[in-house]
Amino acid sequence: MNKITVTVRYLGTFSQLTGKREETLGLEEGATVGELARLLGLKYGRELRRRLEDGESRPVLFIVDGSPAPSERRLGNGELVLVTYPAGGG
Amino acid sequence: MSFKYGAFAGSLLFVDLGKGTAKRVPLERHWCELYLGGRGRDARVLFEKQDPSTGPLDPASLVLISTGPLTGLLGPTTGRLNVAGRSPLTGIYGNSNAGTNFGPELKFAGYDGIVLTGRSPRPVRLSIQDDDVRLKDASELWGEGVFETTARILEEEGPEARVAAIGPAAENGVLFGSVIFDFWDAAARTGLGTVLASKNLKAVSVQGTGAIRVADPKAYYEAAREGWLAVLEDPGFRTGEHSALGTSICVNWGNAQGWLPTRNFRESWFEGADRISGEEFRDVFSTREAPLPAGRACFSCPNRCKRYGRIDEGKYAGTRGNIEFEGVAAFGSKCGVDDLGAVFHAYMLANDYGMDCITCGNTIALFMECIERGLLEDEGLGLRFGCADAMVEMVHRIANREGRLGELGSQGSERAAAAIGKGAEALLNTIKGLETIACDPRAAKAFGFGFAVASRGSDHLRAHPVFEMLRKPPEVGRELFGSPEAVELRKYGGKVRLVAWHENLAAVTDSAGSCRFMHASYYAQYPIPELMNKYAKRKRAVVHSIKYHKWIEAATGIPMSYEGLMEFGDRIINLERALNLRWGLRREQDTLPRRFLTERIPKGPAKGELFEPRILEEMLVEYYKIRGWDPRTGYPYEERLASLGMEDVAAALKERGLLSPGGAPEQAQPFRDPLAHRPEPGPGENASRG
DSSP states (O other), rough: OEEEEEEEEEOOOHHHHHOOOOOEEEEEOOOHHHHHHHHHHHHHHHHHHHHHHHSSSSOOOEEETTOOOOOBBOOOTTTTEEEEOOOOOO | OOOOSSOOSSSEEETTTTTTEEEEEEEOHHHHHOSHHHHHHHHHHHHHHHHTTTTSSSTTOOOOEOTTTTTSSTTTTTEEEEEEEEEEETTSEEEEEEESSSHHHHTTTTOOOEEEEEEOOOOOOEEEEEEEEEEEOOOOTOOOOOOOHHHHHHHOOTTTTTEEEOOHHHTTTTTOOOOEEETTEEEEEEHHHHHHHHHTEEEEEEEOOOOOOOOOOOHHHHHHHHHHHHHOTTTGGGGGGHHHHHHGHHHHHHHHHHHHBBTTTBBBBTTGGGGSSHHHHHTTOOOTTTSSSSSEOOOOOOOOOEEEEOSSSSTTOOOOEEOOOOHHHHTTGGTTTOHHHHHHHHHHHHHHHOOOOOHHHHHHHHHHHHHHTTOOOOOOOOOOOTHHHHHHHHHHHHHHHHHHHHHHHHTTTHHHHHHTTTGGGGGOOOETTTEEOOSSSTTOHHHHHHHHTTTSSSTTTTTTOOOTTOOOOHHHHHHHOOGGGGOTTTTTTTTHHHHHHHHHHHHHHHHOOOGGGGGGSSOOBBHHHHHHHHHSSSOOOOOBBBBBHHHHHHOOOOOHHHHHHHHHHHHHHHHHHHHHHHHOOOOGSSSSSSSHHHHHOOOTTTOOOOOHHHHHHHHHHHHHHHHHHHBOOBBBHHHHHHTOOOOHHHHHHHHTTOSSOOOOOOOOOOOOTTSSOOOOTTTTSOOOOO
């Protein structure tokens, strides 16, 4: 399988949980947003997995190309993915 | 002192600075029964006691610093207070709400609020220690910054005192002077610090040792406990986002959604957003060390949305303080500046000078665009979008009214644009004279509509309709606001009802003394948790919600239902409309700036968006119908005011030809309790809710 790379930018709480603002990850060609989420859950452990699966908090958004992407959305090589909660209050 | 209702201290402190007198005046019962306290009572006191012809800076004008019945009580977010008066910037109702420890202390001292009038012959400060009220000489403090002033008063009064102070900008006549509480907490919008400066009042300190009694302690405990549980269960609170980064969480989030104002609202996506973000502030400037932890909270607040930091090295070394999203966007993306050190420094300068950072930053951004278009000389500053040094220098010049740019800037962007001429008005983002906050109304339709109708001018906090940003289930939008589009940021459906509902709640909580974030950022208030649970995949057996009606009733003894709560909000907004009409506001000022109606967003996630003028007009007509205002003139209908118990307000408007006779042809009743048990509809009746 060919590989692609995506840049993942962690906003807010997710930058706290991962200890990173941004990283580049290699994925199989054709990988989806859902598969990226599973990879992040494995990489960063229980607390991040809980957040991703938790129906008690706001839904975690994976924003690609300016819009929240559904889990089946395929990722392209070089795309930027923002991982964030919807927020408000300024 | 006994007062019929619980939770109130029972009196206001009236201070005449011209005469040097202070007297305790008992609260009027009808103030509480119709307007609660805080923002609502302040509007009422202004309506009753300030002659409409009195100018904002006339000695006879009033400034009120007021708490609500919930201020200082056990319960979530009870540290809010309201500062009110006629705005010198806009000429209409000016007010600003701050989260503080000052408000509770004022209640403990035995006062629901302070009413200031007159002009002292020399600079003074007001010192309150329970019944001991004194005006003290402040000649040596005049000209000092807010931080130095506050520190020196604490030295004199003791570390337990709470302090409100103004800065040199207000003293110099900058029209958007702020009032800053306890170093960091700003009541800045609409320039009421400038009114205090015109009275030669530099500061107010307060210390109190009294208690506050509630009407029904057992019911109160249950209502407050329910409120705490609702906050802890709230899906937004559970994310921990505010506690992690404060409100600057909105820099990257707003950019991701395409509503972060950039380069004087020419754009709504900033390529440098991450460099001025809450994440960047945490990683570079935030500190866990003394004197304050990184995340600060107001009185009785679990949210800790205030972020404290400091700069230890470089040209801005020594800068320290508390940041919020609005100031960061005002000096950052709106000015095209991505140097967070410069933004933080400019923000703290504005606080120390005592100026509203939003008006200040927006005015600088306007000048940058005017200079780039050749409409204005830059006096050798190099003032262009992205130029951090010139942006910082402009803060000094505006505060000191230095040079033509400083003089123009000190009057706010609307007066400045009029003086610049040559079409500069087309670049404005003001509504009713007040600069627009950090959300592009083209990209967020409820926010945009809320700006157009907000009673203090372009402002997000009259409604704060964050609901449209949070990807709530569309069914909740349909049940509460009549359209599933209410949950979609770029759609118009349901947005009028959404704004009106949020406005009503905000008017109530501003008047009761609780924080906007519990019901318009988080959504912990009845009936949202119940409706969210109704449509959730995993349902809770027990749902908690903040029931403001029960909470306020238990605290005060004023009977209240959910619908009654909505009516309180409606009444307060109608009173603010009446005040504004008397001060010259007219229907045509309920609109958006030309840029938002004619220029499409050029790039970013909201590319191509506009606020459609035709739809805005339709929304206004629907809004007036909900409020009971004549869609032709924007004047309230006589019958509507009477139904709200505001006959005397109607009479005062009638005298001036500012009232529409009769009632609205079809009175909208959009805010019934959606979960109340009602009789089954009869045959042929529509089963859907009204």
